[in-house]
Amino acid sequence: MWNNDPKKTAWKGNVGVWYKKSVGVEGSYYHQHVILPNTLRLLDLKPREKVIDFGCGQGVLGRKIENEYLGVDLSVDLIKEAKFLDKNPKHSYVIDDVCKELKIYGSFDKGVMILALQNVKKPFGAIKNFSKLLKSGGKLVLVINHPAFRIPKHSGWEMKEDKDVRTMDSYMSPLEIPIESSPFDKKDNQVSYSYHYPLSAFTEMLFNNGFLIEKMEEWISDKKSEGGRAKIEDKARAEFPLFLAIKAIKNG
Numbered sequence: 517m518w519n520n521d522p523k524k525t526a527w528k529g530n531v532g533v534w535y536k537k538s539v540g541v542e543g544s545y546y547h548q549h550v551i552l553p554n555t556l557r558l559l560d561l562k563p564r565e566k567v568i569d570f571g572c573g574q575g576v577l578g579r580k581i582e583n584e585y586l587g588v589d590l591s592v593d594l595i596k597e598a599k600f601l602d603k604n605p606k607h608s609y610v611i612d613d614v615c616k617e618l619k620i621y622g623s624f625d626k627g628v629m630i631l632a633l634q635n636v637k638k639p640f641g642a643i644k645n646f647s648k649l650l651k652s653g654g655k656l657v658l659v660i661n662h663p664a665f666r667i668p669k670h671s672g673w674e675m676k677e678d679k680d681v682r683t684m685d686s687y688m689s690p691l692e693i694p695i696e697s698s699p700f701d702k703k704d705n706q707v708s709y710s711y712h713y714p715l716s717a718f719t720e721m722l723f724n725n726g727f728l729i730e731k732m733e734e735w736i737s738d739k740k741s742e743g744g745r746a747k748i749e750d751k752a753r754a755e756f757p758l759f760l761a762i763k764a765i766k767n768g
């Protein structure tokens with residue numbers, strides 16, 4: 517049976533500490549090189565547009581935005597850090613569960629959720645909340661780990677002589693996957709959860725909540741290997757995207 521407590525998905529305690537450290541003030545390598553520039557391009561913010569960011573963590577995206585912005589996350593630690601780091605007077609951060617009825621009012625032009633839709637147990641609840649909070653014609657940008665190629669503990673690489681081959685043992689079945697923060701240190705270890713759904717589940721959640729998909733993009737890593745297997749590794753990177761971005765419009 518899946519964990520029923522949404523608080524368990526908030527990145528608190530050691531998971532929050534680990535995330536703060538690994539993402540840092542500027543964001544991880546992939547935030548800086550792939551996710552933030554491409555998310556900002558898809559958001560295509562115009563002056564005076566208001567933005568709401570679900571699962572904002574410590575505010576890596578918020579700090580790149582000049583517009584009026586509201587970041588929402590269930591983690592007390594990460595919201596505290598976001599408030600400490602973001603001095604923009606047009607920005608606010610609140611602690612809330614984005615999958616449940618929210619205590620937030622107002623209407624927004626743009627919604628965004630980066631690397632967090634797969635960390636909430638009920639992603640359909642988050643999409644429903646976006647539908648309530650976005651204006652008619654408002655745009656939503658979702659960025660997830662590519663569900664067809666990257667499922668924690670269920671996808672991997674196999675080295676063949678002249679190829680790096682992607683391996684998968686599951687795809688269509690929804691999965692709840694525990695992720696340990698310090699698997700080798702039982703004292704410090706804390707568990708967060710990743711939730712897998714196939715791509716069709718995300719398109720259905722959007723459609724059922726009045727969104728039409730405008731665009732889907734698949735983002736690859738820009739890293740380059742060195743050494744004897746460089747050509748093979750670079751080819752595999754170019755073939756298998758890390759992230760999937762979906763841009764949708766609220767219809768009506």
Ligand SMILES: C[S@@+](CC[C@H](N)C(=O)[O-])C[C@H]1O[C@@H](n2cnc3c(N)ncnc32)[C@H](O)[C@@H]1O
Binds near residue numbers: 528635
């Ligand atoms: C991988 S982090 C991504 C954070 C941020 N978007 C970034 O890219 O740095 C996932 C975030 O989802 C948050 N989260 C998990 N469940 C949540 C929920 N039900 N409501 C709000 N936030 C939640 C966690 O606390 C964590 O900050």
